Amino acid sequence: MTLSPALSTSRTPYAPSLRCPDCGARPVLTPTRTQPLPGGTFGLLCCPCATYPVIDDIPVLRRGRIDSQDHLTGRCEVEGPTADELVALLRADRPLDALVALLAFPPPAPLSHRAGLRLPFTRGPWPRLALAARRREVRAMLADLGALTAQDWMELAYDRSSDRIDDELLPYFLGRFGQPRFLATTALLRALPDDGSGAVLDLACGFGHVAHHLAAREDPRPVVGVDRNFLQLWVARRYVAPTQSFVCADRVDALPFDDDAFAAAVCSDAFHYFEAQQGCLDELRRVAASDTVLLDRLGNARLAPADGPAEREAAGYVALLRGAPWRLTCEDELLEGYRAGYGPQLAAPRHPSELDGAKWLMLVTSRDERVLADHGSFTALPHAAGTPTLNPVFEVAHHDDGVHLAFAFPSTWFAFENAAMLRYTSAGERVDAATFEALVAGRPTDRTADLLRRCVLLGMPERYRRPPGSAARSVLGGLCRGVRRRR
Ligand SMILES: C[S@@+](CC[C@H](N)C(=O)[O-])C[C@H]1O[C@@H](n2cnc3c(N)ncnc32)[C@H](O)[C@@H]1O
Structure with a gap:
């Protein structure tokens, strides 16, 4: 498989102060022969008591199944591969398969809101075929690594995956x-x-928002982010804070x-x-x-x-x-x-x-x-640390007299939790088409400072949001893209 040039970073593949959470020894890294992604290391970390996978610079210091878990309760939202399966894939020099196994959340069963009608899609060959199609979709996305954004991966995980995932997670993290x-x-x-x-x-650390801020603020700091949910860490490592380090651990x-x-x-x-x-x-x-x-x-x-x-x-x-x-x-x-x-x-x-x-x-x-x-x-x-980017809470409408940006809470729960945004965020703005185009392209304009002050623009990682107006993929559209992709 040939991969497009991606966001490459210079980094230590893991924090130098890392030690095994069980035996306390410093583990030793053996990289895999094949290194499938630019700027990232895959391999095995060995200590006297265990062998841990390292996937695209992220040591996975978890035992058993590497599920994606609900933030609050720890309930499994998406079943992941086991640590032993990942180690076996790395030993077999199949590092990209190990990454795909962690990122490919199964798509929701069709008709998931109709209890009686969804039955054929929850058993038999369907779930296996759907997961295989999702894996191909993830491979296709990895081939486009450098062209995608954190938003594309958040949507894959939270909008186009398991119906056990809370609908609020996408606006909660994206915003x-x-x-x-x-x-x-x-x-x-x-x-x-x-x-x-x-x-x-x-x-x-979730998706690494703090790590981005500490990398981009005036007085920058290196960060090691730790979380138990691998997908979040990987999006942080590749898109949100690509110069920082991340470790997957749950204890x-x-x-x-x-x-x-x-x-x-x-x-x-x-x-x-x-x-x-x-x-x-x-x-x-x-x-x-x-x-x-x-x-x-x-x-x-x-x-x-x-x-x-x-x-x-x-x-x-x-x-x-x-x-x-x-x-x-x-x-x-x-x-x-x-x-x-x-x-x-x-x-x-x-x-x-x-x-x-x-x-x-x-x-x-x-x-x-x-x-x-x-x-x-x-x-x-x-909040201006980073690339000035349109705050996702604004809806964009193109009119004859320019582009209208209107504040709109994405959900009632979001409005309840974030009501204080109304105290410091503009209710709406109008900008001429040329200024809007420059803002979206990240070019400076004479409105930039004012829009940052009014939180219409926010400092974000360079590859955080898709340009406003570009449509999100549907579940079917994403899967078809994976199926169409040539091996
Ligand atoms: C509400 S989110 C906050 C994320 C991030 N700190 C932020 O402010 O955006 C809570 C985070 O805690 C993580 N978490 C919960 N229990 C954990 C555990 N035992 N070990 C590692 N991470 C855990 C979840 O995966 C999730 O990313």
């Missing part, structure tokens, strides 16, 4: 760069210690890194999902110099709706720190500070009960006094 939680996160990240080149661990209380491997550890919008919260926080502090950990967006159990059963009250999260120094703030305060142009105010200690009325808490701990301080004003808008 991340303009959401209040992301602006608040970028403000919180101003508190990272100013240690020059020290890498930051981003645990439960938050046995992090596969050396002590003090990172300048700081971050966990954004995920810690309150974990069952093993004490073990996880102990581990985050172990791997971070000066025990610097930023827990971003923790659900406060005092306020409904609960984001799962493991939420705690503010004092409950603080109790996990075993007496280490800490500061608390919340998303609303960070967002207010962001809009006024400054970072987190962490100098003054507060009582946890002062945050009783805040749903989304931020807990920062460090032995480095520079972290628990008031962080000053921004010199550049954090």
Whole structure:
């Protein structure tokens, strides 16, 4: 198979501080003879107790089946190959087959909304044939790696795959760069210690939005992102933050890194999902110099709706720190500070009960006094870090007098979760056709700065969104493309 030139990056195929989560030894990489994708390494990582696959630079430190799991409950949404099957494919020098096995989520059964009529499509030869067609579709997409965007892969996974996947996931991840939680996160990240080149661990990194921001902001940082869902990591590695490193691992209380491997550890919008919260926080502090950990967006159990059963009250999260120094703030305060142009105010200690009325808490701990301080004003808008790109929350309509951009929440749940967007995002804009064309092509215009300020444009990775107006593929269209593709 010949692959088109893709997004190539120079990178270490895995974090140098990596160690086996079970035996603690440093694993040794043996690359496969065939390396099917430009700029990416496939191979086997061996330690005294295990052999782990490395797929396109991503070590997969999981045992058993590498399913795609629901974020909150861990329920299997898409069955994946087992770690042993991946190792066997790599030993047989079939690295591309290993990647395809991880990325090819089966298409939904036809008539999936009609319980009686869908039966023939859920058993017999159909599911096998449908999965084979999806694998060919993924191979065809991989041949176009450099021409596609993160959006194309998000749509494949969330819009054209298993009907066990939550419909909200696509707007939730695609729209991340303009959401209040992301602006608040970028403000919180101003508190990272100013240690020059020290890498930051981003645990439960999803599609790598934080990793993009830390690569593109004025004061850039290398990031190692860890998540259990491989597809998300791979899209992060190839499209969202291609200069950063990623590791697929699911044991938050046995992090596969050396002590003090990172300048700081971050966990954004995920810690309150974990069952093993004490073990996880102990581990985050172990791997971070000066025990610097930023827990971003923790659900406060005092306020409904609960984001799962493991939420705690503010004092409950603080109790996990075993007496280490800490500061608390919340998303609303960070967002207010962001809009006024400054970072987190962490100098003054507060009582946890002062945050009783805040749903989304931020807990920062460090032995480095520079972290628990008031962080000053921004010199550049954090949400502008990256290539100016149209915020997906805007619908585009072409008229005789130019192009109309209208703010439209994609769903009721999205509107509920992101209502604060209305405070800082333009309701609508009109731009002339030539300006719109320049904006879509990423060329500077005299409207760019203003549209960035009003969050009509957001800084994004270069290959994040398809150009507005280009149609998404249908399930059938995608599968037919795979079938048509010549071997
Ligand atoms: C709500 S998403 C947040 C993703 C990312 N931090 C962001 O803010 O965009 C939660 C993430 O936690 C990950 N996650 C949940 N439990 C995990 C575990 N035990 N190990 C690794 N990742 C986990 C999920 O796969 C998902 O990507």
